Amino acid sequence: MRIRLFKEFIIEKLIFLSGIASILFVILIFVFLLKEGLSFFKEINLFKFISGKHWYPISEPEQFGILPMILGSLLVTLGAIIFAVPLSIGAAFYISEVAPGKIKDILKAGIEMLAAIPSVVLGFIGMITLVPLVKNVLHLPTGLTAFSGSIMLGLMSMPTIISISEDAINAVPKSYKEGALALGATRWQAMYRVTIYAALPGIIAASMLGIGRVIGETMAVMMITGNAAVIPHTFFQPVRTLTATIAAEMGETVYGSMHYYSLFAIGIILFIITFIINITADMVLHRKHK
Amino acid sequence: MSKITTKNLNLWYGSFHALKDVNLSFYEKKITAIIGPSGCGKSTLLRVFNRMNDLVEGVKVEGDVLIDNEPICGTGVCDLVKLRKKVGMVFQRPNPFPLSVYENIVFGLRVHDLAVKKDYDKIVYESLNSVLLWDDLKDRLRKSALSLSLEQKQRLCIARTIAVKPDIVLMDEPCSALDPQATARIEELMRELKNSYTIVIVTHNMQQAARVSEDTGFMLLGELIEFARTEDIFTRPQDKRTEDYITGRYG
Numbered sequence: 001m002r003i004r005l006f007k008e009f010i011i012e013k014l015i016f017l018s019g020i021a022s023i024l025f026v027i028l029i030f031v032f033l034l035k036e037g038l039s040f041f042k043e044i045n046l047f048k049f050i051s052g053k054h055w056y057p058i059s060e061p062e063q064f065g066i067l068p069m070i071l072g073s074l075l076v077t078l079g080a081i082i083f084a085v086p087l088s089i090g091a092a093f094y095i096s097e098v099a100p101g102k103i104k105d106i107l108k109a110g111i112e113m114l115a116a117i118p119s120v121v122l123g124f125i126g127m128i129t130l131v132p133l134v135k136n137v138l139h140l141p142t143g144l145t146a147f148s149g150s151i152m153l154g155l156m157s158m159p160t161i162i163s164i165s166e167d168a169i170n171a172v173p174k175s176y177k178e179g180a181l182a183l184g185a186t187r188w189q190a191m192y193r194v195t196i197y198a199a200l201p202g203i204i205a206a207s208m209l210g211i212g213r214v215i216g217e218t219m220a221v222m223m224i225t226g227n228a229a230v231i232p233h234t235f236f237q238p239v240r241t242l243t244a245t246i247a248a249e250m251g252e253t254v255y256g257s258m259h260y261y262s263l264f265a266i267g268i269i270l271f272i273i274t275f276i277i278n279i280t281a282d283m284v285l286h287r288k289h290k
Numbered sequence: 291m292s293k294i295t296t297k298n299l300n301l302w303y304g305s306f307h308a309l310k311d312v313n314l315s316f317y318e319k320k321i322t323a324i325i326g327p328s329g330c331g332k333s334t335l336l337r338v339f340n341r342m343n344d345l346v347e348g349v350k351v352e353g354d355v356l357i358d359n360e361p362i363c364g365t366g367v368c369d370l371v372k373l374r375k376k377v378g379m380v381f382q383r384p385n386p387f388p389l390s391v392y393e394n395i396v397f398g399l400r401v402h403d404l405a406v407k408k409d410y411d412k413i414v415y416e417s418l419n420s421v422l423l424w425d426d427l428k429d430r431l432r433k434s435a436l437s438l439s440l441e442q443k444q445r446l447c448i449a450r451t452i453a454v455k456p457d458i459v460l461m462d463e464p465c466s467a468l469d470p471q472a473t474a475r476i477e478e479l480m481r482e483l484k485n486s487y488t489i490v491i492v493t494h495n496m497q498q499a500a501r502v503s504e505d506t507g508f509m510l511l512g513e514l515i516e517f518a519r520t521e522d523i524f525t526r527p528q529d530k531r532t533e534d535y536i537t538g539r540y541g
Contacts, residue, residue, distance in 0.1 A: 173385070175381060175383060175385035176385060176387055176388070178342065178345070178381065178385070179381065179385040179386075179387065179447070180387070180397070180401075181342070181345070181374070182340060182342060182374060182378070182379040182381075182451075183374065183378070183397060183398045183401060183450065183451070183454065184370070184371045184372075184373075184374035184375045184398065184401055184402055184454070185371075185397075185401045186371060186401075189401055193387075193397065193400070193401070194387045194388070194389070194397075197387070197388050197389060198387075198388045
């Protein structure tokens with residue numbers, strides 16, 4: 001009897017630990033980021049950091065301005081959204097509403113495969129196929145541009161957006177569609193006049209999560225976007241993203257230098273951006289359940 | 291005059307024989323009720339008239355269905371859009387779209403391109419008025435239809451159906467989700483609508499059939515057992531099975 005109670009106690013505590021592990025890790029990561037990054041903001045004003053146009057972390061005097069990288073990240077993300085969101089929503093509708101059983105299964109498996117490809121592989125493939133293509137077709141001096149990065153990142157975000165949107169579309173009560181068809185709507189009209197409205201919160205949340213993935217992606221963008229830390233004026237020039245900056249420079253910094261801490265400060269900014277996106281997605285999803 | 295006629299209508303879901311040699315005639319501007327125990331095929335029969343069964347995979351229909359003496363799907367491809375404009379349907383669970391009240395009503399108009407935009411307001415008024423919702427909802431036209439009460443939702447669904455001016459309104463247990471008072475009020479509404487529309491109602495509530503309909507058909511296991519004037523069905527059933535059902539021996 002006592003042994004059984006003891007066992008229960010242990011198991012309960014273990015499950016509790018697993019349960020809070022994820023939140024604990026997030027808190028630890030944030031604390032660590034703050035600890036390393038905050039000392040940076042004692043020296044450099046936050047506003048100057050965000051709005052500064054020049055990133056020369058190891059020149060004399062050093063300049064820490066991440067505006068080019070913020071704009072680079074935003075530009076690549078924006079391009080990825082424009083490319084991936086409509087395509088993904090179309091794909092989700094096709095899979096859940098149109099495709100016959102067998103094609104549906106094949107497509108779903110294909111999307112899972114796309115999600116499983118490591119980003120460095122996608123980056124590599126993009127570098128040797130997409131980049132020369134962009135260069136030659138658009139007659140640019142280089143194919144390493146925000147545009148190429150957007151396409152590659154769009155591809156990477158599509159599995160997330162498609163599968164969550166598809167769930168949302170599947171969750172739309174059949175009665176809506178029946179009602180629309182019974183009123184004489186065609187299948188297409190039922191889809192774009194009724195089903196999409198019912199699924200909208202889920203589709204928006206799916207897109208937000210896809211965007212979150214795009215902003216945080218590092219490897220592929222680093223390989224494809226050219227990594228020039230200058231303020232971009234068009235889609236068709238090299239940019240550098242926040243993530244690529246951290247990844248590319250972390251290995252070369254002197255431990256404890258201003259440069260070292262500035263990379264953590266970038267990490268904080270990134271963390272805040274993705275946090276805001278996730279919270280927004282969560283709120284949109286929750287509104288649906290009310 | 292006969293509005294809907296079926297001749298030797300048979301229907302299969304895969305290998306399941308759901309309707310067996312159904313022959314009947316529904317009359318214009320009357321309410322006809324179809325009663326029977328669950329699974330007897332009454333909803334299936336109703337869904338033959340606007341071809342909603344087409345959504346079910348593996349369904350096969352044989353025999354003729356005539357509306358206004360014309361086969362609903364004569365030669366060539368069936369024009370479902372035209373058919374469903376003429377034959378509206380109200381469902382068991384009220385299913386307003388997740389749009390505003392106003393958009394729910396004009397849905398059919400948009401789909402069929404029936405009216406110019408400036409007439410929409412008038413049609414919304416007429417439709418809501420004829421289901422006695424106008425006074426309740428005139429200030430909430432832009433609110434989501436999902437915020438209405440169950441009864442209001444069902445009335446809205448009826449309004450949405452008659453906004454496209456169908457000839458026939460099919461009702462598939464339209465009151466089974468409603469409380470008795472709401473049921474009584476919807477029945478009152480049906481009696482009113484009868485002046486303009488031919489109504490076919492499927493119900494497992496025999497009292498409801500007795501209260502609202504002029505003709506009643508009794509179905510059992512896919513067969514139409516008896517079809518007659520409602521008072522005859524309920525007072526002098528010809529078939530033993532009908533009698534057993536209406537006296538509550540099974541069902």
